[in-house]
Amino acid sequence: GQQLNQSPQSMFIQEGEDVSMNCTSSSIFNTWLWYKQDPGEGPVLLIALYKAGELTSNGRLTAQFGITRKDSFLNISASIPSDVGIYFCAGQRSSGTYKYIFGTGTRLKVLA
Amino acid sequence: DTAVSQTPKYLVTQMGNDKSIKCEQNLGHDTMYWYKQDSKKFLKIMFSYNNKELIINETVPNRFSPKSPDKAHLNLHINSLELGDSAVYFCASSVSREQYFGPGTRLTVT
Numbered sequence: 001g002q003q004l005n006q007s008p009q010s011m012f013i014q015e016g017e018d019v020s021m022n023c024t025s026s027s028i029f030n031t032w033l034w035y036k037q038d039p040g041e042g043p044v045l046l047i048a049l050y051k052a053g054e055l056t057s058n059g060r061l062t063a064q065f066g067i068t069r070k071d072s073f074l075n076i077s078a079s080i081p082s083d084v085g086i087y088f089c090a091g092q093r094s095s096g097t098y099k100y101i102f103g104t105g106t107r108l109k110v111l112a
Numbered sequence: 113d114t115a116v117s118q119t120p121k122y123l124v125t126q127m128g129n130d131k132s133i134k135c136e137q138n139l140g141h142d143t144m145y146w147y148k149q150d151s152k153k154f155l156k157i158m159f160s161y162n163n164k165e166l167i168i169n170e171t172v173p174n175r176f177s178p179k180s181p182d183k184a185h186l187n188l189h190i191n192s193l194e195l196g197d198s199a200v201y202f203c204a205s206s207v208s209r210e211q212y213f214g215p216g217t218r219l220t221v222t
Binding site: 003030031033035037040041042043044045048050086088090092098099100101102104105 | 153
């Protein structure tokens with residue numbers, strides 16, 4: 001099955017640093033979702049994006065819908081230890097398909 | 113006030129057995145999904161139902177059979193379990209373009 005490319009695959013950062021990750025596709029999407037998954041838990045929806053160029057924040061998290069509609073970006077500012085986890089992007093090609101394609105995940109580890 | 117719930121949380125069984133996983137959502141969503149997450153954490157869609165109608169059926173062995181008795185429930189039955197079926201199975205539901213996941217069922221086949 002198709003998966004979206006996420007970069008970086010994993011990263012170690014110091015507490016207090018800002019984090020950036022992205023998700024790219026060869027296809028155009030009309031919806032981008034960003035999730036965080038903690039160990040032993042289900043993915044939790046962080047941010048949803050619906051329009052090209054859209055910039056949406058949720059606390060220290062900011063996500064953007066790329067203007068080409070083939071990519072999306074997630075930034076975490078001033079990281080804290082509880083930001084540790086796997087971050088997934090998910091894209092939906094059109095609202096009528098119901099199908100979401102997931103990224104390969106970015107594993108974030110924060111060093112206190 | 114759980115949104116999407118799954119039972120059981122853990123399931124350990126032997127090869128060849130038949131097992132079911134249940135999912136319920138109290139969000140009033142029309143669409144529900146089953147995903148499989150492998151050991152590398154890749155999430156792959158298996159099935160989706162919209163208002164009890166099967167709308168997505170990915171390339172999944174026919175030993176896997178979903179059933180949706182009503183739009184709040186989507187169950188997954190697996191026949192003749194194999195070692196390769198070991199994974200975490202997630203139920204999800206969606207409204208508009210937002211999708212919400214359950215806590216997962218970790219299936220271990222020995």
